[in-house]
Amino acid sequence: MARTLHYSSKSLLDVQFTADLKGYDAFQVDKVLDDVIDDLKYYEKYYDDSKNYIRQLETEVQELKEEKKRYELEIGALKNRLQGIKTSQNLNDSNIDLIRRISKLEDALYKKGVDPTTIK
DSSP states (O other), X not given: OOOOOSOOHHHHHTOOOOEEXXXXXXXXHHHHHHHHHHHHHHHHHHHHHHHHHHHHHHHHHHHHHHHHHHHHHHHHHHHHHHHTSOTTSOOSHHHHHHHXXXXXXXXXXXXXXXXXXXXX
């Protein structure tokens, strides 16, 4: 909306009309009024566009607040699930080595056609 306005409040106050026998020159007055109406239409459109944009932003803000609330609830639930896990469960190299060995054994069973999840 980069448009040059015809008048500012100060420039409109500074408008001088030339006198005619019957008063002011009607063509000059009409020209100024046409320009003022044009500026007013521009402001009205700008105002309406701004209101719509603000409404859109308010909707987005509300949606983001609801999304944030859902994430906070999800984080709380995950924190509750993780509370039972202790950090001192000695997840060291030997545990990782055991997991690797189990994985290799499962792979060998799958290659032989045995599903390790069905073994009791």
